[in-house]
Amino acid sequence: MLSKKIYEKINTLIETKDIVLNANMAKYCTLKLGGNVTALVNVSDEKQIIHAISIAKEFGLPYHIIGNGSNIFVYPEKYNAVIIKISKNMANISIEGDILIVQGGTSLALLSQKAMEFGLSGLEFAVGIPGTIGGAVYMNAGAYGSEIKDVLIRANTISENGDVFVRTNEELDFKYRYSKLQNNNEIVISASFKLEKGDSNAIKALGDGYKAKRIATQPIGIPSCGSTFKRPINNIAAKLIDECGLKGYRIGGCSVSKKHAGFLVNDNNGTADDYYKLIMDVRNIVLQKTGIYLDTEVQILGG
């Protein structure tokens, strides 16, 4: 059996407890739905990442790196692929003055919290973003007018062959929800951020304000990937969806949040088909009514 052979090869470097065969991706993403993949491998260092990639390639399978799974959706019911999850063992944070050096598996929200505790300003915007540093750099995550690109100095990356790079902010070519990593497939091992020393109380107040705003305006606690669509040029996806009368629009167990039209949520045991059809319906209706095409921000794996 293919998965047994893959397991045996991966297991030469990665412990049994870190390999899940026929993994149901609903368990590994904030959307809480999605298909099954051939294997999910929790990796703890560069060597294990390269090893898992090489085994996937040996068996002719696609592979995907994931962090916290807060912006991914595995669409096929059965997806022959290897998912390589950057584990919590790659989550070290060190601080040198106003510079934070963090590993790729670090929680962005936790880092934002720590920065506030250290009296460092610049990451308050990230207080409620449930991703890892790797996912945040890859996506150039942002909120409330700030983005990762505003604070990142450099990222240490590896290629799928194990070549090591130090990528500067400029080299990462950040744009709205884009970094060069989306084209060169390099993997973030760690990143350095330059913050500003400031007044702890003021920094905390700003972060708390953003947190309160999220709670007031977003369906926090209901499975989702956050905003499903990117902002179209000179427009706002949530506004367009709302103006098309789609708040509450439902396909099976998934719907357009009534609280925030940009969030497509899995609010009643939805399936991957429900979520996919909902994306397509919302996109088509908005296109018909406004002429504007909504591109997905959520990364659809295997779709």
Ligand SMILES: Cc1cc2nc3c(=O)[nH]c(=O)nc-3n(C[C@H](O)[C@H](O)[C@H](O)COP(=O)(O)OP(=O)(O)OC[C@H]3O[C@@H](n4cnc5c(N)ncnc54)[C@H](O)[C@@H]3O)c2cc1C
């Ligand atoms: C409730 C909620 C609120 C959200 N709010 C925001 C928001 O305000 N702003 C915002 O920008 N996003 C937001 N998001 C989306 C999401 O949290 C971000 O995109 C986050 O940065 C994704 O990080 P992740 O670790 O979960 O990445 P994943 O979802 O695991 O992966 C996303 C992409 O990053 C790649 N990737 C992951 N780790 C690495 C790595 N180490 N090296 C290279 N590539 C990697 C993956 O291959 C994938 O293509 C929200 C999501 C939710 C559920």
